[in-house]
Amino acid sequence: MRLSRYFLPVLKETPSEAQIVSHRLMLRAGMIRQQAAGIYSWLPLGFKVLRRIEQIVHEEQQRAGHIPLLMPTLQPADLWRESGRYEAYGEEMLRIKDRHKRDLLYGPTNEEMITDIFRSHVSSYKDLPLTLYHIQWKFRDEIRPRFGVMRGREFLMKDGYNFDLTYEDAMHAYNRHLVSYLRSYERMGLQAIPMRAESGPIGGDDTHEFLVLAETGESEVFYDSEITDLRFGEREIDYDNVDQCRAVLEEFTSRYARTDDTHDAAAFEAQVPEERRRSARGIEVGQIFYFGTKYSEPMGATVVNDKGERVPVHMGSHGIGVSRLLGAIIEASHDENGIIWPEGVTPFHAGIVNLKQGDAAADAACESLYAALKAKGLDPLYDDREERAGAKFATMDLIGLPWRITVGPRGLKNGVVELTSRRTGESEELTAEAAIDRLAQIYAPHL
RNA sequence: CGGGGCGUGGCGCAGCUUGGUAGCGCGACGGUUUUGGGUACCGUAGGUCGUAGGUUCGAAUCCUAUCGCCCCGACCA
Structure with a gap:
């Protein structure tokens, strides 16, 4: 969505x-x-x-x-x-x-x-x-x-x-x-x-x-x-x-x-x-x-x-x-x-936060991430609003999706996105492909 | 049902004591800002003041009734 x-x-x-x-x-x-x-x-x-x-x-x-x-x-x-x-x-x-x-x-x-x-x-x-x-x-x-x-x-x-x-x-x-x-x-x-x-x-x-x-x-x-x-x-x-x-x-x-x-x-x-x-x-x-x-x-x-x-x-x-x-x-x-939803009941499996909506590279990366997650049978929520990053993070934290992928121009220059656990707050930089695989693995028992 | 409190733009509130024709913040909308954890500025729209009746020249404000909501207690997935 x-x-x-x-x-x-x-x-x-x-x-x-x-x-x-x-x-x-x-x-x-x-x-x-x-x-x-x-x-x-x-x-x-x-x-x-x-x-x-x-x-x-x-x-x-x-x-x-x-x-x-x-x-x-x-x-x-x-x-x-x-x-x-x-x-x-x-x-x-x-x-x-x-x-x-x-x-x-x-x-x-x-x-x-x-x-x-x-x-x-x-x-x-x-x-x-x-x-x-x-x-x-x-x-x-x-x-x-x-x-x-x-x-x-x-x-x-x-x-x-x-x-x-x-x-x-x-x-x-x-x-x-x-x-x-x-x-x-x-x-x-x-x-x-x-x-x-x-x-x-x-x-x-x-x-x-x-x-x-x-x-x-x-x-x-x-x-x-x-x-x-x-x-x-x-x-x-x-x-x-x-x-x-x-x-x-x-x-x-x-x-x-x-x-x-x-x-x-x-x-x-x-x-x-x-x-x-x-x-x-x-x-x-x-x-x-x-x-x-x-x-x-x-x-x-x-x-x-x-x-x-x-x-x-x-x-x-x-x-x-x-x-x-x-x-x-x-x-x-x-x-x-x-909220912090457990994986078993979360309304969406992961949130995608586009830090710079309108930036060609960020938009494209988010779109392909979104499509790839859906192809894995996951149900992502892509925050594609024209909002500042802080507002997007606050919304994601509030609605409590257990995993968030943050995509921005800075990370993309190094070929990485950020995967963050809502529960622990810990973030990890990895390639989009690795993030997708990680999420597929996390949700395998719940699908 | 007993006790307490509250109904004023979508949300949070002020105004009520001492009646004079409604205001603030957030949000929404239109701009500017291009911003990596709710940014800032400019502008716009939006309210029969829960409802009904009464008092009064005049009621969000006073009086009466009524409806609704919340909290504490007894009851319950």
Whole structure:
């Protein structure tokens, strides 16, 4: 993309309503525009990152064998009356009447609807296990939306639902989700720690929340410092292998890690040596639940087992806060000049800064660099505006592309361009060809 | 919902106490400057002062109502 033809409304000054750094930076970088309390338009740059995150979630869910579908944002109230949650959910549910005065609601989650789909089409244990998911907009009429996309009322969430014949099968689905979530977050450049949590209105017995440590997090967390050394990394895993998945769960959840909801000071002190005890703040970016037959029983989601008996299926639901992740990533990765995108989610792979727009040699070098990067399958942003170098650097730093190639007449005289890491600030002079190869190598794992 | 604060060009703000017909910085636009980390100068455009009603010769300013936004708390991906 050429910046001169893009739509990137960056702000020099910080809008007064933004209190936390991710919100400020998203506004300043022209990623979002607030339309009402907790409701945002996604401008091109923000939309691009949102799509990259969605893509990672899709890939990792499907790698785990989970099947995508799409359910609507509006749901009939009757479905929720069946589960008893139409009344129970409270003011947070946005209720709507259509022209015929029928009761609808803007879905805050989809357990009822997915259960309805399941019960109308699945009747045999032979069709299990089954995990269906979608990535769809949700609406929860929060009392107090805040912090930009971190606590919006409308938000994009991946929610997945597993249907299994037995408790054991459902626990495997639970473990499988934990593994797939660990992989997803790591691909986004995040460390998200699974912590024992409370189930809230979804209900259920087993549940873990995934938290990204950040000063501005809304949850207080307590953990064993050893847990931050754990990485899923590049290991191979067979998602159908029950033992392998369980081993990962045990590895990542055996040490003490809890949110303030479930924190037990006595257990914390008993289990964790003092020098490893940490308390911090965290941003919740996902949660997995096992809730058994809580919905399948009242809603009649049953299958016939191998003995010919009709039994309710064991279910769980699993969510990733897709739109919230943008905020979480920025909270975890920024500096005083702006955002620092991890390679896995960056809106553009590299920025090209032409220091002297209109200089024949510089223009030509930038054009060929731009074309060559695209030929490698990369997505560069070429700042071809008639701006001073400082303004271009400031824009690039603000929007946070992890790599920048700086091209100017001085360097070109020596046959070099400059490749700069946004994260470290370190620059290296090298030929354009070498810079292209370097970037192709850096991004090879992410394409 | 309880407590606090704020609505004035795209953004950040001043003006309001003591009513007299709107101003500054940034940004935008047109020039000059050719500048290697938000350059400087000249010029231009852009505002029913959130909305409605009231008081007044006259309201951004005073009064009433209303809408919206932000912050702290209880709730949540």
